Amino acid sequence: MSDSDDEPLYEARLWRDNGWTAQVIKNEDDEGWAVAMFKAGESEPALVGPWTMGRDKKNPKPLDVNAFNTLVKTASEVIRRHEQQLHAQLNKALYVARDGNWLKITLEIVPAEDDPYAWLAALDAAGGKLAQVKVPAGFKLSQSAAEAWVDGGFERPAGRD
Known part of the structure; x- marks a missing residue:
């Protein structure tokens, strides 16, 4: 992993900040879009969910700071629950x-x-x-x-x- 992978990045379909990366991807199952949240250093996403279509009904809505922060919060909660479940097991x-x-x-x-x-x-x-x-x-x-x-x-x- 290079140093540039740690630098903040704010693009329409790719945001990286504070140890998280959000990537908007084409949904394989249908016409829509999905967003995958990756924690720094992890190869598998912590969260994958549907993503909103843009106004043209073809392309995804661009990522923004509010959406990114909500995704980070949700993905962090998923990881926390997984860790609690593993601890209990x-x-x-x-x-x-x-x-x-x-x-x-x-x-x-x-x-x-x-x-x-x-x-x-x-x-x-x-x-x-x-x-x-x-x-x-x-x-x-x-x-x-x-x-x-x-x-x-x-x-x-x-x-x-």
């Missing part, structure tokens, strides 16, 4: 009550390409780590599994590599 937590205390049991999946795995951990009410063991990425954290782990003295769950 990779991190689970539940609570186990023992001896009048609440323990937080967490499972954090590490999606390594070659050998994914997960960390099963127990934290006390103050957030201090009581125990942590490595488990397979496919380990299912359920209430019964968490309780069995706590009751077993935080030993690595049996039959789990």
Whole structure:
């Protein structure tokens, strides 16, 4: 990526500013137009949506500052929601009550390409780590599994590599 790819650019069908690029493209599916939003450094668009036709009903409406800012806001929200969903898929937590205390049991999946795995951990009410063991990425954290782990003295769950 050259330095010129970071410079602001304001053309009718291509805007680049503040780490984002909006590109108006011909819609492959019909006669209309679409706009693709790219975050700097990404090869895939964060957002693709329909784009308004211009007055001549043939060409797209030119990009402008208000449209660009709205597109950046929308694309940023799409990325944020995707990151939240991914975080939720990779991190689970539940609570186990023992001896009048609440323990937080967490499972954090590490999606390594070659050998994914997960960390099963127990934290006390103050957030201090009581125990942590490595488990397979496919380990299912359920209430019964968490309780069995706590009751077993935080030993690595049996039959789990």
